[in-house]
Amino acid sequence: MPISASLKATANVKLDDLVTQLSMLQATYKAKNGKYWQGLPCTATIPADGVAVTVNKTVRPSDQPESWNNLYKNDATPPQDVGIALDATLPVQLRVDTYARPNEAGYVVVGEVIESTRTYQRCINVGPDTYRSYDWTDVTST
Numbered sequence: 589m590p591i592s593a594s595l596k597a598t599a600n601v602k603l604d605d606l607v608t609q610l611s612m613l614q615a616t617y618k619a620k621n622g623k624y625w626q627g628l629p630c631t632a633t634i635p636a637d638g639v640a641v642t643v644n645k646t647v648r649p650s651d652q653p654e655s656w657n658n659l660y661k662n663d664a665t666p667p668q669d670v671g672i673a674l675d676a677t678l679p680v681q682l683r684v685d686t687y688a689r690p691n692e693a694g695y696v697v698v699g700e701v702i703e704s705t706r707t708y709q710r711c712i713n714v715g716p717d718t719y720r721s722y723d724w725t726d727v728t729s730t
Contacts, residue, residue: 591708591724595638595701599680599710599724603699606682607712609672614695614714616670617659624695625659626652627684630674636702640677687717696720700727 610625617625628647635641645656654660656674661667674682685696694715701708709727713720 589704589706590726591701591703591706595679595703596724598638599699599701602675602678602680602682603697603710603712606672606674606684607697607714610684610695610697610714613659613670613672617654618693620660623688624686624693625654625684626686626695627656627672627682629681629683629700630656631678631681634681634700634702634707635679637704638679638701640675640679641681642677643674645671645674687715687720692716694720 614624626649628649630643630645630647631641632644633641648655655671657671658669659672660670662670679701681700683698685698687694687696692715694713694717697712697714699710706726707728708724710724711720711722
């Protein structure tokens with residue numbers, strides 16, 4: 589059974605907003621760090637049936653000091669943290685995966701939701717690996 593149109597539309601708004609924000613932030617992050625920023629899942633659980641769950645913007649990989657709150661410092665005086673704007677609660681779990689190989693790199697914005705016990709995922713690739721993008725797909729473990 590496919591994801592419902594209403595949940596798909598709600599989740600797409602949040603996912604597409606993150607892609608838009610990252611389109612402006614990732615280039616600066618990569619210029620400062622030599623790689624794209626990775627964002628761990630911003631919610632502790634995957635939201636189910638359209639019920640929003642609390643966002644944690646402080647999670648980060650163990651090998652990266654930046655979280656959702658602070659991708660880098662801007663050029664203001666004094667410098668201010670630049671981060672991702674997320675609602676306090678979200679109906680979709682968001683994360684940002686990265687990949688790199690010699691002379692090529694990219695990132696994948698991933699959204700996940702649960703509906704009627706089924707887990708659905710959408711991936712939006714930014715980079716050379718276009719096969720990493722796909723629309724909402726049932727990824728429920730069997």
